[in-house]
Amino acid sequence: xxxxxxxxxxxxxxxxxxxxVVADELGLLWPxxxxxxxxxxxxxxxxxxxxxxxxxxxxxxxxxRLGMRTCPVPELLGGGVNVALGTDGAASNNRLDIWGEMxxxxxxxxxxxxxxxxxxxxxxxxxxxLGGARAAGFSNKGLLREGWAADLVLLDPDSPCVFSGESPxxxxxxxxxxxxxxxAPYASSPACAQLYGRIEAVWKDGELAYTRE
Numbered sequence: 163x164x165x166x167x168x169x170x171x172x173x174x175x176x177x178x179x180x181x182x183v184v185a186d187e188l189g190l191l192w193p194x195x196x197x198x199x200x201x202x203x204x205x206x207x208x209x210x211x212x213x214x215x216x217x218x219x220x221x222x223x224x225x226x227r228l229g230m231r232t233c234p235v236p237e238l239l240g241g242g243v244n245v246a247l248g249t250d251g252a253a254s255n256n257r258l259d260i261w262g263e264m265x266x267x268x269x270x271x272x273x274x275x276x277x278x279x280x281x282x283x284x285x286x287x288x289x290x291x292l293g294g295a296r297a298a299g300f301s302n303k304g305l306l307r308e309g310w311a312a313d314l315v316l317l318d319p320d321s322p323c324v325f326s327g328e329s330p331x332x333x334x335x336x337x338x339x340x341x342x343x344x345x346a347p348y349a350s351s352p353a354c355a356q357l358y359g360r361i362e363a364v365w366k367d368g369e370l371a372y373t374r375e
Contacts, residue, residue, distance in 0.1 A: 171199060191210070197218050211241075219245075244297060245289050247263050263290070
């Protein structure tokens with residue numbers, strides 16, 4: 163079809179069709195296809211996702227709440243697959259908070275893999291920003307770069323939740339305070355001081371500052 167399409171893929175054990183069936187017999191894997199959950203894909207199938215240019219959307223809070231398995235995010239990222247971060251819907255997630263999803267993604271995989279460097283803070287932030295923009299088909303969003311859309315979120319550096327015990331390399335240090343990407347996944351919505359979309363203020367001082375005509 164060549165268009166962008168998103169669907170749940172392998173949300174629970176027993177629901178899955180082999181990825182080769184989806185790719186070859188059904189012809190449903192192409193650049194722009196977004197697969198949600200992917201909690202039961204085989205690690206041997208990751209090269210196929212990367213080769214086809216498929217995006218994976220991981221939903222860590224929903225998967226944990228519903229007792230699903232865990233999407234193999236470290237392996238997907240290591241295999242060259244673009245991974246985006248989502249909240250899923252209100253029926254399966256009581257709190258549609260992307261900050262909570264970033265924190266969950268940054269912590270969950272450390273426990274699953276028993277590796278404290280798995281999915282470092284910067285990777286979690288990238289899944290929520292650049293990874294999401296790529297999955298949605300935007301070629302000029304998700305980074306602060308000349309000529310790109312200037313979508314900004316400013317955190318209050320005095321908020322007690324804007325603190326990360328994680329160093330840029332993914333290891334732990336004592337009293338590591340960062341106003342950069344390392345702090346963002348461990349922040350929460352109250353720390354969001356201002357939000358700008360293409361330089362126009364959208365959220366400021368706890369109030370909606372912009373309405374579209």
